[in-house]
Amino acid sequence: MTYRSKISEMRGEIRAMNKLIPQTASAFGELSKAAKDNGPLGVKEKEFVALAIAISQRCEPCISFHIEALMRAGGTREELGDVLAMSIQMGGGPALMYAAHALGCWDELSQPAA
16 A cells, blocks of 8 residues: 555545534634644644654654645755654664655655556
8 A cells, every 4th residue: 555545545534534623623623723833833833843743742643644734834854854864863673664754655645646
């Protein structure tokens, strides 16, 4: 399964869950918006923080979504590498494995869809 297909499948599952619990979904959306739209850090920096947390928490769908957001925010592969290095340093072996997932997702999503 490709990262693109995993992302699409996860979005479908989230849409179904949002229909089941719309108030919770809406509240989470507002929380996300408030966290991203305020403070001295820009969206790109906040997405790098979110990615590092996703790697440390071993959340592959989160990794994919934050890689997408980083690409939209203008992040570069070189910046990604720096964040992956810090994630590995902080998380040891498990972080190394999930950092490799993050890089694989970046590389796939940076290529035109087949």
